[in-house]
């Protein structure tokens with residue numbers, strides 16, 4: 001794996017922060033177990049044989065182990081039908097030892113993620129993707145929030161990035177990333193501009209961003225010249241490619257080396273938002289456990 005060039009801006013080290021979050025969560029789980037309670041449990045549902053999904057799932061279950069969360073794997077072949085999958089979710093909804101249910105997306109094309117989310121118990125929705133969870137986020141009510149957006153907010157907080165009154169630009173409007181990030185930034189009193197594939201003069205809008213969050217899913221799409229000097233740049237994108245010698249290269253949605261020369265803070269890829277996403281999944285699972293068992 002080739003890491004990106006060293007920057008002159010301050011690198012927001014998501015890997016280190018995620019490790020520290022995991023330490024705190026591990027202590028929390030140890031205390032829970034010491035009081036005689038069971039461990040928090042996360043059920044992970046994986047359908048099909050997509051290599052990237054399998055890798056993400058492995059990473060998530062290993063992270064569970066590190067903090068003492070019990071993980072339950074439910075693996076299905078690619079040709080699984082909707083009824084089987086929905087029955088699995090309904091059983092997990094009823095399980096006393098499962099606090100969080102994660103359905104790894106994307107699902108094979110014949111299956112509907114929407115139908116899965118419609119039956120998933122919002123109290124166990126550790127990805128924050130059900131309509132109920134999204135509504136609660138939109139209304140500013142307590143609920144489980146999507147992991148990547150919360151991870152971004154924790155990174156900003158850790159690096160003491162002032163959000164209030166700042167102009168935050170979010171590129172991307174997916175339910176998973178763009179929309180919830182925009183909402184969370186707005187709730188922290190940023191003035192938010194949401195951009196998407198039909199946005200005009202995107203470079204000029206970005207040049208006005210104090211905080212720029214990029215979740216476009218387009219490799220090295222944002223150029224260094226688009227970054228306002230002193231801005232904070234959060235790169236959510238993840239792209240796996242091969243280098244000239246066949247080595248594995250991971251890069252983001254931002255031209256990192258150029259952007260880092262201008263930005264005040266910037267997340268690297270890998271090692272920025274990605275590890276925080278997994279850490280927030282663990283955090284959500286423990287929160288779900290606490291709420292379900294009446295601790296919180």
Ligand code: NAP
Pocket residue numbers: 148171172173174176177178195196197198199202215216217218236237238239273274275277
């Ligand atoms: P997505 O569902 O494909 O959404 C991409 C968004 O970007 C869409 O809203 C799209 O606009 C917008 N977009 C596409 N091309 C654009 C352009 N030329 N100019 C402006 N906006 C453009 O992707 P996603 O699920 O949000 O994920 C985004 C990226 O984050 C991907 O690289 C994904 O792998 C990565 N990701 C990383 C993590 C992590 O933990 N680091 C977690 C989740 C996702 P329209 O709505 O108009 O189509």
